[in-house]
Amino acid sequence: MAGIEAIATTYVEDPVGSVTFSSIPQTYEHLQIRVSARSDNNGGGGHQVYVRFNGVQTTHYSSSRFYSYTWEGSYSHSADRYTGQSYVYAGGRIPEGNMDNVDFGMTIMEIIDYTNPYKRSGLVQYSGVVPGYNNGAGDSGSHVQFGGAFLDFNTAVTSVQLYPPSDNWSRGTCMSLYGMND
Amino acid sequence: MADPSYIGADGTLTDGDAWIGIASTTLGSDAASVTFTSPNDGSSTDWSQFMDIIMVSYVRSDRTPNEHDDGYQLNINGDVTATEEQYGSHRFRAASNDNAYSVFFHVSGNGTSGWLGYIPAADATANVFASLVTTFFDINSGKWKSCLTLDASEKSTLGGSMSGTMELLATTWKKQAPITSIRVKPMYGSNLKANSRIDLFGVLPRMVQ
Numbered sequence: 001m002a003g004i005e006a007i008a009t010t011y012v013e014d015p016v017g018s019v020t021f022s023s024i025p026q027t028y029e030h031l032q033i034r035v036s037a038r039s040d041n042n043g044g045g046g047h048q049v050y051v052r053f054n055g056v057q058t059t060h061y062s063s064s065r066f067y068s069y070t071w072e073g074s075y076s077h078s079a080d081r082y083t084g085q086s087y088v089y090a091g092g093r094i095p096e097g098n099m100d101n102v103d104f105g106m107t108i109m110e111i112i113d114y115t116n117p118y119k120r121s122g123l124v125q126y127s128g129v130v131p132g133y134n135n136g137a138g139d140s141g142s143h144v145q146f147g148g149a150f151l152d153f154n155t156a157v158t159s160v161q162l163y164p165p166s167d168n169w170s171r172g173t174c175m176s177l178y179g180m181n182d
Numbered sequence: 183m184a185d186p187s188y189i190g191a192d193g194t195l196t197d198g199d200a201w202i203g204i205a206s207t208t209l210g211s212d213a214a215s216v217t218f219t220s221p222n223d224g225s226s227t228d229w230s231q232f233m234d235i236i237m238v239s240y241v242r243s244d245r246t247p248n249e250h251d252d253g254y255q256l257n258i259n260g261d262v263t264a265t266e267e268q269y270g271s272h273r274f275r276a277a278s279n280d281n282a283y284s285v286f287f288h289v290s291g292n293g294t295s296g297w298l299g300y301i302p303a304a305d306a307t308a309n310v311f312a313s314l315v316t317t318f319f320d321i322n323s324g325k326w327k328s329c330l331t332l333d334a335s336e337k338s339t340l341g342g343s344m345s346g347t348m349e350l351l352a353t354t355w356k357k358q359a360p361i362t363s364i365r366v367k368p369m370y371g372s373n374l375k376a377n378s379r380i381d382l383f384g385v386l387p388r389m390v391q
Contacts, residue, residue: 002198002199002200003199003201004199004200004201005198005199005200006200006386006387006388007388008388008390009233009387009388009389009390011387011389034233034234034317034319034385036319036320036323036325036328067274068272068274070272077274077285100326102324102325102326102358103325103326103328103354104319104320104325104326104328106317106319106328106329106330106352108317108330126330126332126350127330128272128328128330128350128351128352129272129352130270130271130272130328130352130353130354131270142270142272142352143272143352144272144273144274144330144350144351144352145350146350172323172324172325174233174320174323174387176233176385176387176388178200
């Protein structure tokens with residue numbers, strides 16, 4: 001058996017509200033999702049990728065991240081935590097509609113031991129966006145972050161939904177799901 | 183273009199591995215740079231079939247004098263055009279200095295090259311190399327080409343500024359052409375040191391109905 005197998009790739013041709021990997025085979029040890037994405041929301045600073053496991057929409061998600069960003073010439077770094085949410089808040093970083101339309105955010109997300117029904121479902125991710133000159137020569141919207149999250153249920157992960165906070169994934173967004181074996 | 187050998191006559195994958203080893207270089211002597219180029223021949227290592235490319239580097243610079251560290255420089259498709267903001271990067275770094283540490287972030291735009299991280303230089307402890315894992319995303323698309331890098335190196339047993347660093351970086355080349363070559367070199371030093379090693383992997387997608 002191969003070490004890392006491609007399970008499915010979604011390449012967005014028409015804007016769509018979410019991408020879901022469903023009926024995920026329970027035959028791997030871990031999962032990895034690789035994302036190159038942006039949303040068409042009319043915002044200029046970028047936003048998070050939201051994630052749900054198994055279609056769960058109740059307020060049982062927690063996520064934390066530390067990050068560095070730029071906005072209107074100021075640079076900063078920080079860490080924060082979100083609890084009691086109906087989705088993973090910090091699933092990665094994406095540009096929004098007012099940023100250059102060929103600029104896409106990058107995220108690598110891993111879901112470890114996803115078939116185990118006796119553990120909380122969780123993920124770890126790192127992500128980044130570098131804006132173009134039109135966004136102030138890199139002075140607005142640049143962002144890198146490292147984070148983690150979990151769903152407060154013991155359950156195996158059978159589906160993963162990824163969506164932008166508002167509007168749609170833009171054309172050209174691509175997401176690939178990989179299974180990792182021992 | 184002929185199908186790669188791992189695609190069977192009926193179009194199914196005969197090799198399930200999603201990561202394909204493309205190239206590996208271990209320097210036998212100091213070298214000014216290392217360049218990888220797509221063979222563009224329809225073989226299983228042709229870059230035109232990959233979604234992403236992953237570059238694993240274990241490298242050191244010869245930068246002198248009195249330097250613990252150097253930058254790790256990127257050029258895509260041989261592009262060294264001195265255009266404003268041609269390459270941009272956002273670096274989030276934690277650095278240690280004996281028992282002190284600092285968190286640092288820096289955004290840079292550069293006309294001629296991209297920044298991939300910090301690597302040890304001549305005054306670092308002997309035989310110390312930096313570890314960097316870089317992923318280039320959606321390399322055959324019409325997007326700007328971007329990569330994420332995680333890197334770390336413990337550079338000196340003597341302490342001093344930047345004796346240890348860890349970074350997460352996003353780097354963007356603001357061109358839309360497919361990536362067909364990658365060159366890495368020291369930002370300030372003359373050479374990558376002998377025994378520096380760089381491995382390249384292609385990541386395949388799986389388009390399903």
